[in-house]
Amino acid sequence: MGILKTFKVGGVHPPETKLSADQAIEVLPLPEQAFIPLNQNLGAPGTPQVAKGDEVKVGQLLARGESFISSNVHSPVSGKVLKIDNVMDPSGYRRPAIVINVDGDEWETGIDRSENLLKEIKLSQKEIIEKIHQMGIVGLGGAAFPSHVKLMVPDGKKADVLIINGVECEPYLTSDHRLMLEKGDEVLVGTSILMKGLGVDRAIIGIENNKPDAIRNITELAKAYSGIEVCPLKVKYPQGGEKQLIKATIKREVPSGKLPIEVGAVVNNVGTAFAVYEAVQKNKPLFERVVTITGKSVEKPGNFLVRIGTPVRELIEKAGGLPEDTGKLIGGGPMMGKALLSVDTPIVKGSSGILMLREGEAKRTEVKNCIRCGRCVSVCPMGLEPLLLAQYAENEMWDEAEQERMMDCIECGSCHYTCPSGRPLLDYLRLGKSKVGQIIRNRGKK
Amino acid sequence: MSMLTVSGSPHIHGDSSVKKIMYTVVMAMVPAMLVSVYFFGLDALRVLLISSLACLFFEWLIQKYLIKAPVTINDGSALVTGILLAFNVPSNLPIWILLIGAFISIGMGKMSFGGLGKNPFNPALVGRVFLLISFPVQMTSWPAPKLLFGSITSSPDAMGGATPLGFLKEGLKNQTVPELMKDMPDYAMELIGFMGGSLGEVSVIALLLGAIYMLAKKVITWEIPTAYIGSVIIFTGILWLVNPDMYISPVFHLLTGGLILGAFFMATDMVSSPISSKGQILFGIGAGVITILIRIWGAYPEGVSFAILIMNAFTPLINRGFKPKRFGEKIQSA
Numbered sequence: 004m005g006i007l008k009t010f011k012v013g014g015v016h017p018p019e020t021k022l023s024a025d026q027a028i029e030v031l032p033l034p035e036q037a038f039i040p041l042n043q044n045l046g047a048p049g050t051p052q053v054a055k056g057d058e059v060k061v062g063q064l065l066a067r068g069e070s071f072i073s074s075n076v077h078s079p080v081s082g083k084v085l086k087i088d089n090v091m092d093p094s095g096y097r098r099p100a101i102v103i104n105v106d107g108d109e110w111e112t113g114i115d116r117s118e119n120l121l122k123e124i125k126l127s128q129k130e131i132i133e134k135i136h137q138m139g140i141v142g143l144g145g146a147a148f149p150s151h152v153k154l155m156v157p158d159g160k161k162a163d164v165l166i167i168n169g170v171e172c173e174p175y176l177t178s179d180h181r182l183m184l185e186k187g188d189e190v191l192v193g194t195s196i197l198m199k200g201l202g203v204d205r206a207i208i209g210i211e212n213n214k215p216d217a218i219r220n221i222t223e224l225a226k227a228y229s230g231i232e233v234c235p236l237k238v239k240y241p242q243g244g245e246k247q248l249i250k251a252t253i254k255r256e257v258p259s260g261k262l263p264i265e266v267g268a269v270v271n272n273v274g275t276a277f278a279v280y281e282a283v284q285k286n287k288p289l290f291e292r293v294v295t296i297t298g299k300s301v302e303k304p305g306n307f308l309v310r311i312g313t314p315v316r317e318l319i320e321k322a323g324g325l326p327e328d329t330g331k332l333i334g335g336g337p338m339m340g341k342a343l344l345s346v347d348t349p350i351v352k353g354s355s356g357i358l359m360l361r362e363g364e365a366k367r368t369e370v371k372n373c374i375r376c377g378r379c380v381s382v383c384p385m386g387l388e389p390l391l392l393a394q395y396a397e398n399e400m401w402d403e404a405e406q407e408r409m410m411d412c413i414e415c416g417s418c419h420y421t422c423p424s425g426r427p428l429l430d431y432l433r434l435g436k437s438k439v440g441q442i443i444r445n446r447g448k449k
Numbered sequence: 450m451s452m453l454t455v456s457g458s459p460h461i462h463g464d465s466s467v468k469k470i471m472y473t474v475v476m477a478m479v480p481a482m483l484v485s486v487y488f489f490g491l492d493a494l495r496v497l498l499i500s501s502l503a504c505l506f507f508e509w510l511i512q513k514y515l516i517k518a519p520v521t522i523n524d525g526s527a528l529v530t531g532i533l534l535a536f537n538v539p540s541n542l543p544i545w546i547l548l549i550g551a552f553i554s555i556g557m558g559k560m561s562f563g564g565l566g567k568n569p570f571n572p573a574l575v576g577r578v579f580l581l582i583s584f585p586v587q588m589t590s591w592p593a594p595k596l597l598f599g600s601i602t603s604s605p606d607a608m609g610g611a612t613p614l615g616f617l618k619e620g621l622k623n624q625t626v627p628e629l630m631k632d633m634p635d636y637a638m639e640l641i642g643f644m645g646g647s648l649g650e651v652s653v654i655a656l657l658l659g660a661i662y663m664l665a666k667k668v669i670t671w672e673i674p675t676a677y678i679g680s681v682i683i684f685t686g687i688l689w690l691v692n693p694d695m696y697i698s699p700v701f702h703l704l705t706g707g708l709i710l711g712a713f714f715m716a717t718d719m720v721s722s723p724i725s726s727k728g729q730i731l732f733g734i735g736a737g738v739i740t741i742l743i744r745i746w747g748a749y750p751e752g753v754s755f756a757i758l759i760m761n762a763f764t765p766l767i768n769r770g771f772k773p774k775r776f777g778e779k780i781q782s783a
Binding site: 012015017095174246250256257258259260261329330331332333337338339340341342343345358360364365367368371372374375376377378380383384385386387388390408411414416417419420421422423424425427429430433 | 453454455456457458459461462463465466469470563565566719721772773774775776777778
């Protein structure tokens, strides 16, 4: 296979710990109650379209995303709307959510529930974007950016390649891996739809080399699709970062502060491609997704097809219950995921996995003096100096921080991961980013 | 179930730690320690032990009673300083002078600035240079190497108690390089370390073994040693080609004095050397040039310690001037 491609600057290689890689996707039983946050995307929350006491069906529109960057939310279950109330979502904040008492499993009639693979794309470019918008598709890699917005190329810019992110560089997570193995054709049709929506005739699927079976499967299947190639990548975190993946696959460097479209590329996740397939070909809104449930002490790590709004508790029980020694519950992977406050937190569109770390693993190491070893600098995939930026943040030197490109930080956590003194570098950088971001926004208003 | 921890990402940490780094450096110095004991006998062992223990003791004393801070002598950094200080003195140095050196290294070189990570200069070198200036006689009275067991017959008796560099500096006042070479140990002996000198600097082979270990363990990077040694070779090489009667070959400069020890074990000190790759290369070149300027035209026969300390002082400036290449920078300016 020769020398594998990867991004050039920085990166780390945490233990992969893909405990659930061999577990086929199972369907998780329906919860008794579903908690569906109105805001599950990057951007504005949706406006409720149902009221307390309404009977809803699976796939029915619950909330409409009305501003430009927002998305629709559909009911993942059938039953009666109990209330619209504040519920703690994975961010740890209590936000408006629709609570539904589940009753049976009655789907909207327009949804094609068959397993038939539909390859022929009937919709036009415009119709595809509209469909993706209607069906509430957001990026399933974690950031949950509304997918239709990504397909609308701004005036003056031109996309020439679609990159599909099958990297799954976060340790532990395996949901994308399983999709590529079990739903390869669907992912490829989804990719073709995204290509048409974007108006490009070339797509590259980037997959890290620790998933040789997925590389083989997708490469084999892709022969039947035009313009789709697979790009095997060397295992390196954070290769799933948009800018890193673009650099790794097509050697283009997205300028500081700009979006991938600047270099003619748009990146979508494998899971998103699958959701797009279901939305466009099967008329199915995004109301369920594959979620990895994992952890070293977890009895049965696995991958489950989970309805949005299902409390994390149900998923944990299915995997053998919460281990005695659990010290931390994480929504997402161990590098970029968010620590959850409670097992009652619902699964949302952006939930790629639930990880239970042991008490010992959950504790941070003791913080020591910075020894200026420069490891944080050498692992930073953005070419930043985390030790310096952290110092600026600590001393509230925001101008200096901006000058040293605080805002370029992608929050991958490689700096903190690698620091021999255990310094919480990313904590400081996050603080700095929010402050500097605020300053920049205020400047724009003047 | 106990309470869940909630904190920001990342939620896992690599296995690196200050302690691991420091003890890797200690391990890397073991070959040179063994060679020093072999060539200089129990004197070397005594100096190593006292220097290490004294550095640990002074750090403990200062942290416990003077600044009342957490005691960090377990992190290995004081031990590294202690061994390096021992490496930089003659094996027959009186104990009381050694104790002063240890106190200066830890007290003035390290703790004054706030302890590990805050010191602008390599602490062991601060101690060494302090001793060299304060006790010039004791610091330059080199015992001739005598083997702990076994024997090497062709001992160069002309050298007496001088290091090859000292012998060269003195001799060049009225003799040429080829004449002096006859009375010096040959390169093979210099390579294994059979010559006068500070106890840790003599054996290039033992030092290189340690250097390879540190490079493999990624405790040091290639930039500083390569730039340092490379610039010494180029600089002395040019001089030697121009006038081999007056200037000795680069091989001699490599094998004698503290160049290898300095380039791999002291110039690479993370705390006091630049962070970016380019900055490190500049740092190495600067140290190489200053070393040779001192060796050839300076008042001292050896310039490694001074060269590294001078470059340490430039480190903050180098760090400001040499930033890593930002991702997405090139294209934006276009």
